Amino acid sequence: MISFSKPAKYIFIGKITLRSQLAYVVDFVIRSLFLLLILYIFMQLWQTTFAGEGTTAINGYTFKQMMWYLVFTESMVLATPSLCTRIEEEVKSGDVAFKLIRPVSFLAFHYVEYMSEVAIRFVINLLLGSTIAFLMVGSLPVGAGLAWLPLMAFGGFTVNFMLGMLVALSAFWVEETRGLEFVYNKILFTVGGMLMPLELFPDKLQQIGHWLPFQTIVYFPARTAVGMHHGEIAGMLAVQWLWAALIGLVVWFAYRKGVRKLNVNGG
Amino acid sequence: MRSIQVEQLEKVFQVKKKQAGLTGSLKALFKPQFTDKAAVEGITFSVEQGETVAFLGPNGAGKSTTIKMLTGILHPSSGTAEVLGCCPWTERSKLAYRIGSVFGQKSQLWYHLPPLDTFELMSRIYELRRNDYTERRDSLIERFELGPYLHTPVRKLSLGERMRCEIAASLLHRPQALFLDEPTIGLDAVVKQRIRELIVEMNREEGTTIFLTSHDAGDVEKLCDRAIVINHGGIVFDGQVEFMKQQFLTHKTVQLVLENDPGQLSLDGVAVLTRSGSRLTLSVDTGHTTIESVMSALMSSHRIVDMTVQDPPMEDIISRMYGTFRAKEAVM
Numbered sequence: 001m002i003s004f005s006k007p008a009k010y011i012f013i014g015k016i017t018l019r020s021q022l023a024y025v026v027d028f029v030i031r032s033l034f035l036l037l038i039l040y041i042f043m044q045l046w047q048t049t050f051a052g053e054g055t056t057a058i059n060g061y062t063f064k065q066m067m068w069y070l071v072f073t074e075s076m077v078l079a080t081p082s083l084c085t086r087i088e089e090e091v092k093s094g095d096v097a098f099k100l101i102r103p104v105s106f107l108a109f110h111y112v113e114y115m116s117e118v119a120i121r122f123v124i125n126l127l128l129g130s131t132i133a134f135l136m137v138g139s140l141p142v143g144a145g146l147a148w149l150p151l152m153a154f155g156g157f158t159v160n161f162m163l164g165m166l167v168a169l170s171a172f173w174v175e176e177t178r179g180l181e182f183v184y185n186k187i188l189f190t191v192g193g194m195l196m197p198l199e200l201f202p203d204k205l206q207q208i209g210h211w212l213p214f215q216t217i218v219y220f221p222a223r224t225a226v227g228m229h230h231g232e233i234a235g236m237l238a239v240q241w242l243w244a245a246l247i248g249l250v251v252w253f254a255y256r257k258g259v260r261k262l263n264v265n266g267g
Numbered sequence: 268m269r270s271i272q273v274e275q276l277e278k279v280f281q282v283k284k285k286q287a288g289l290t291g292s293l294k295a296l297f298k299p300q301f302t303d304k305a306a307v308e309g310i311t312f313s314v315e316q317g318e319t320v321a322f323l324g325p326n327g328a329g330k331s332t333t334i335k336m337l338t339g340i341l342h343p344s345s346g347t348a349e350v351l352g353c354c355p356w357t358e359r360s361k362l363a364y365r366i367g368s369v370f371g372q373k374s375q376l377w378y379h380l381p382p383l384d385t386f387e388l389m390s391r392i393y394e395l396r397r398n399d400y401t402e403r404r405d406s407l408i409e410r411f412e413l414g415p416y417l418h419t420p421v422r423k424l425s426l427g428e429r430m431r432c433e434i435a436a437s438l439l440h441r442p443q444a445l446f447l448d449e450p451t452i453g454l455d456a457v458v459k460q461r462i463r464e465l466i467v468e469m470n471r472e473e474g475t476t477i478f479l480t481s482h483d484a485g486d487v488e489k490l491c492d493r494a495i496v497i498n499h500g501g502i503v504f505d506g507q508v509e510f511m512k513q514q515f516l517t518h519k520t521v522q523l524v525l526e527n528d529p530g531q532l533s534l535d536g537v538a539v540l541t542r543s544g545s546r547l548t549l550s551v552d553t554g555h556t557t558i559e560s561v562m563s564a565l566m567s568s569h570r571i572v573d574m575t576v577q578d579p580p581m582e583d584i585i586s587r588m589y590g591t592f593r594a595k596e597a598v599m
Contacts, residue, residue, distance in 0.1 A: 008391060009392055012387070012388060012391040013388065016388050020380050023420075097335065097340045098340075100340050100359065101339070101359075101368050263356065264342060
């Protein structure tokens with residue numbers, strides 16, 4: 001009976017998620033209107049800062065780059081669905097058990113679902129965010145960096161999925177995962193470089209940030225897209241996928257342990 | 268051929284013990300205490316391929332724990348089980364291709380998409396050959412009369428329509444055994460009837476083993492030949508549904524139309540349920556007396572115009588059965 005290869009299975013799951021998510025397009029557009037507010041506030045903030053400094057660039061970033069940097073990081077962060085809400089719901093309601101009856105990998109299923117959802121949201125956010133930024137501060141100097149964005153964002157979302165999944169899987173042991181997710185999101189805002197590039201941080205914090213996986217999620221793709229440090233692209237990709245693999249391994253172990261707990265104690 | 272074989276299957280859960288109040292909660296946080304709770308205690312049974320079995324028991328009797336063990340989700344504390352020749356918990360993914368499941372309270376259909384898309388997804392998940400799939404899908408669509416809903420998003424379907432799609436989706440990969448958990452919950456009488464017919468049809472034509480849990484007496488009566496009843500983790504009855512009826516059927520209902528108002532009726536083992544003039548409904552305790560002796564007693568003093576003897580509905584039998592368990596527990 002077997003004729004479809006396993007990857008085909010997951011490609012189809014991705015396709016069906018994409019179609020299902022189209023039902024929420026209006027919702028996404030409304031959500032991404034939030035970008036308007038954020039970009040406006042930061043525009044005021046950076047304008048004042050740049051005026052105060054009296055320079056055209058701060059730590060290598062021009063005002064325009066800074067604004068476009070924000071477009072990319074915000075578009076990414078706003079594109080990520082809450083894995084915690086989803087997994088916690090599944091674990092609590094026992095749905096996770098019923099997923100196990102089907103011949104499909106739980107983690108791969110969620111990864112594909114997450115990635116296709118993110119893809120559609122990211123594109124919407126990016127379109128809207130770019131339009132707003134274009135109207136507010138003018139076009140981004142198109143450079144080679146932008147071409148790397150899809151690949152970088154792909155890696156960034158993968159790391160984000162792994163970390164998000166790790167937090168979400170704690171639902172097997174603790175009742176409530178929202179608290180952890182809240183902390184995780186705040187880390188992403190700060191040392192993850194969502195609000196501003198890591199270069200702007202004090203030295204100590206910068207060093208810490210460089211040793212953590214959070215920089216690979218939105219900071220790497222956004223700084224590449226605004227045309228910074230092209231020489232480091234290969235290195236950044238390597239670091240990104242190293243983290244993805246490493247955290248992926250931890251996720252896999254956590255999942256195995258969680259399932260065993262479910263197997264033994266019914267979750 | 269054996270479809271399901273279970274021997275001395277046992278499942279003991281560790282349950283956290285919590286005392287009432289804040290101090291109790293704090294204590295449990297730092298020094299959790301566990302007690303063992305046996306959900307399933309050494310049950311043994313076997314089901315032949317193509318059998319239709321109702322798995323019954325009051326809430327908390329261990330039904331879903333058993334189903335979870337048979338589908339490989341839960342690992343038992345001890346004992347063995349074999350489903351279609353596989354050990355469910357060590358060969359779960361292999362078994363997954365050969366069993367189907369319908370959970371009345373959980374949907375496997377994609378909410379925003381038409382059922383056809385979920386069917387398509389199932390065909391990929393179960394790695395079906397293209398031709399096999401389209402052929403199978405079309406025959407299920409025809410049989411379950413799904414034509415009109417195929418392109419409607421699931422969220423817009425009625426519960427009955429959705430349930431038919433759910434069952435069809437779980438049959439696409441031609442499972443040899445189908446686990447149904449409350450498949451008719453919340454449905455109206457007509458739809459229930461239709462769904463039962465469809466399941467029976469599948470069983471007859473394809474020899475699919477049906478393993479069903481339900482609180483609906485009609486499901487048991489119309490769908491299943493055999494019943495296994497568990498209570499407190501142990502099997503209390505295993506046999507033909509017909510036989511179960513007889514065993515727990517301690518009363519019969521007699522409807523009578525007499526020529527004249529009989530006045531006061533006092534017969535041993537007979538209770539008058541309703542009466543209006545010469546029309547009477549009696550409940551006869553067959554453990555105490557026989558229908559025959561009641562009839563002859565009545566005929567000796569009254570003229571009978573019309574009479575019907577009925578078994579009480581399955582509903583009553585099941586509630587009486589559960590009631591018997593409780594009464595026994597009270598004595599113990």
